[in-house]
Amino acid sequence: MSLQLSEATQARWQKILDSYPEGRKRSAVIPMLIFAQDEIGMITRELMEEIARRAEVEYLQVEEVVGFYSMLRKQPLGKYHVQVCTNISCMLVGGMDLWHHACQTLHLGNKQTSSDGLISIEEVECMGACCWAPAVEVNYDFHHHVTPARFDEIISELREKG
Amino acid sequence: MFNQPSPHEVKILTRCFGVENSHRIDASLAHQGYDGLKKAIEMGADAVINEVKASALRGRGGAGFPTGLKWSFIPRTSPKPKYIVCNADESEPGTCKDRLLIQNDPHSLIEGIAIAGFTMNSNKGYIYVRGEYRYLIAILETAIAEAYQHNFLGKNIQGTGWDFDLYVHSGAGAYECGEESALLNSLEGKRGTPRLKPPFPATHGLYQSPTLVNNVESFCAVTHIIRDGAAEFAKHGPEKSGGTRLMCISGHVQRPGVYEMPLSTTLPFLMNEVAGGLRPGRTLKAVQPGGSSSPILLPEECNVGLDFDSLAKAGTMAGSGGIVVLDDTADIVSYALRIISFYQHESCGWCIPCREGTTWLKKILERLDRGEGSMKDVDLVGELAKNMFGRTFCALGDAAAWPTGSIVKKFRGEFETKLAAHQAKQVSAELVMIG
Numbered sequence: 001m002s003l004q005l006s007e008a009t010q011a012r013w014q015k016i017l018d019s020y021p022e023g024r025k026r027s028a029v030i031p032m033l034i035f036a037q038d039e040i041g042m043i044t045r046e047l048m049e050e051i052a053r054r055a056e057v058e059y060l061q062v063e064e065v066v067g068f069y070s071m072l073r074k075q076p077l078g079k080y081h082v083q084v085c086t087n088i089s090c091m092l093v094g095g096m097d098l099w100h101h102a103c104q105t106l107h108l109g110n111k112q113t114s115s116d117g118l119i120s121i122e123e124v125e126c127m128g129a130c131c132w133a134p135a136v137e138v139n140y141d142f143h144h145h146v147t148p149a150r151f152d153e154i155i156s157e158l159r160e161k162g
Numbered sequence: 163m164f165n166q167p168s169p170h171e172v173k174i175l176t177r178c179f180g181v182e183n184s185h186r187i188d189a190s191l192a193h194q195g196y197d198g199l200k201k202a203i204e205m206g207a208d209a210v211i212n213e214v215k216a217s218a219l220r221g222r223g224g225a226g227f228p229t230g231l232k233w234s235f236i237p238r239t240s241p242k243p244k245y246i247v248c249n250a251d252e253s254e255p256g257t258c259k260d261r262l263l264i265q266n267d268p269h270s271l272i273e274g275i276a277i278a279g280f281t282m283n284s285n286k287g288y289i290y291v292r293g294e295y296r297y298l299i300a301i302l303e304t305a306i307a308e309a310y311q312h313n314f315l316g317k318n319i320q321g322t323g324w325d326f327d328l329y330v331h332s333g334a335g336a337y338e339c340g341e342e343s344a345l346l347n348s349l350e351g352k353r354g355t356p357r358l359k360p361p362f363p364a365t366h367g368l369y370q371s372p373t374l375v376n377n378v379e380s381f382c383a384v385t386h387i388i389r390d391g392a393a394e395f396a397k398h399g400p401e402k403s404g405g406t407r408l409m410c411i412s413g414h415v416q417r418p419g420v421y422e423m424p425l426s427t428t429l430p431f432l433m434n435e436v437a438g439g440l441r442p443g444r445t446l447k448a449v450q451p452g453g454s455s456s457p458i459l460l461p462e463e464c465n466v467g468l469d470f471d472s473l474a475k476a477g478t479m480a481g482s483g484g485i486v487v488l489d490d491t492a493d494i495v496s497y498a499l500r501i502i503s504f505y506q507h508e509s510c511g512w513c514i515p516c517r518e519g520t521t522w523l524k525k526i527l528e529r530l531d532r533g534e535g536s537m538k539d540v541d542l543v544g545e546l547a548k549n550m551f552g553r554t555f556c557a558l559g560d561a562a563a564w565p566t567g568s569i570v571k572k573f574r575g576e577f578e579t580k581l582a583a584h585q586a587k588q589v590s591a592e593l594v595m596i597g
Contacts, residue, residue: 019288027350027351030334061351068510069293070334071335087454088450088486088497088500088501089412092413092414092486092497126504127294130258130412131165131419132258140294140297141297
């Protein structure tokens with residue numbers, strides 16, 4: 001299957017590639033990966049090959065980066081990836097309980113996706129919302145002071161949105 | 163802001179927070195935006211560096227290195243290109259201030275970076291934003307475009323003949339990339355592992371060229387220092403820790419939040435007067451004063467100033483300004499496990515003491531958190547932590563060892579209680595079976 005990317009992502013890639021000095025296109029690899037992943041949902045072999053070609057690096061130099069960064073993934077996750085922080089500041093005010101609540105109510109484990117492909121959950125490290133904890137990030141949207149009741153509301157809202 | 167401001171705050175970096183459309187250039191210009199850059203151009207590079215030195219500004223990312231001194235290390239006349247890199251990979255647990263600075267006042271950051279660019283005779287800068295802060299990239303890109311339109315970035319800036327381009331670079335989830343040499347590797351498109359130092363980034367940084375790496379808050383502070391003068395900033399802190407900083411207080415206080423406070427503020431004042439104190443009926447158990455990497459303080463050690471030197475003297479550190487408060491409801495064994503789980507997850511695996519050390523510490527603390535194991539395991543945690551300390555490429559190993567070692571030393575009794583409770587439960591279960 002050949003790689004199909006939207007015009008917006010193609011334009012983003014070009015902007016990224018133009019950001020670095022002559023002969024330094026390798027710098028573009030990580031941003032290119034994450035912006036493309038946002039569109040197609042995961043990192044595929046075709047995507048890595050295309051990025052290797054565009055950034056003028058070896059395929060393996062893309063592959064080794066994918067293995068390192070925790071936001072890059074080779075498996076698809078839900079359309080809405082719900083990330084619950086359980087690090088210290090969140091943990092002290094109920095983050096761990098919130099994470100257990102998420103697992104129990106959604107019948108999902110860490111990095112698992114609902115059968116309709118809509119929602120996946122992940123226990124994540126500090127996301128920079130310590131003073132407004134517990135925090136949840138749905139894709140790239142932050143939610144602060146999330147109680148279990150508020151969590152259920154967020155999930156219903158996501159299900160309604162579909 | 164996501165929390166109510168406090169009347170005790172001294173608003174310098176946060177002075178535009180709450181102004182309508184504070185992230186846009188019109189609002190910024192209405193509040194002296196880019197006056198600092200214009201002044202820096204008039205002053206010239208040497209005077210700018212002296213001014214930053216005189217402000218006693220110390221790096222707000224965690225290490226607390228004097229910013230002016232760091233600036234003076236860059237070989238400005240080197241024939242190689244010079245790069246300015248802003249570290250916006252904020253990920254120290256307990257810290258959430260850089261996000262607010264970018265969200266509310268991106269122009270102060272851009273201005274600070276441009277001042278550094280002018281000073282170092284640099285033509286290119288990068289803002290490395292952590293992957294999770296995606297919404298900030300749009301805010302920064304809009305602000306950068308506005309700065310280009312007003313000729314604060316781009317070609318022949320303000321008629322000086324100096325060109326400077328600024329780009330935003332997205333990370334993809336790695337705490338280690340907050341370490342400056344790992345950040346540079348990541349910015350080069352590689353795995354985010356640290357480099358052996360020396361040579362330091364000042365001479366061999368991005369693409370092996372002279373590179374200045376500073377935290378978001380440090381660059382923002384420079385903007386205000388140059389515009390209003392070093393003395394105006396320095397007066398808010400003790401002699402060697404100038405100015406204000408955005409203190410992030412979280413955990414068991416009534417009004418957790420980010421507050422811009424003078425560095426002369428004490429921990430009890432921040433905790434009780436600014437953050438509203440503990441919840442009613444609770445007592446203080448411990449405080450981590452500088453993010454999850456800092457050694458923990460017992461209640462009797464908490465009467466301390468929040469500047470870099472006072473906290474160092476108290477055996478801990480000011481770090482990134484994340485102050486985590488624990489009351490008597492906190493389970494310190496679980497807390498220690500959560501800290502080490504974080505470092506174990508984030509260890510980049512580059513060097514053995516950190517990769518193996520964090521893994522073993524996690525295994526042992528998991529056992530202890532279940533109430534299993536023995537007091538010998540507690541000693542082993544202390545021993546392991548001691549042997550990791552200072553034996554790694556970068557500070558992540560130290561950051562894992564330091565708080566863990568301090569917790570087992572200061573809270574030995576809590577580990578004993580947890581083990582005893584579990585053993586008592588097991589004995590009674592056996593008796594039930596025999597009976």
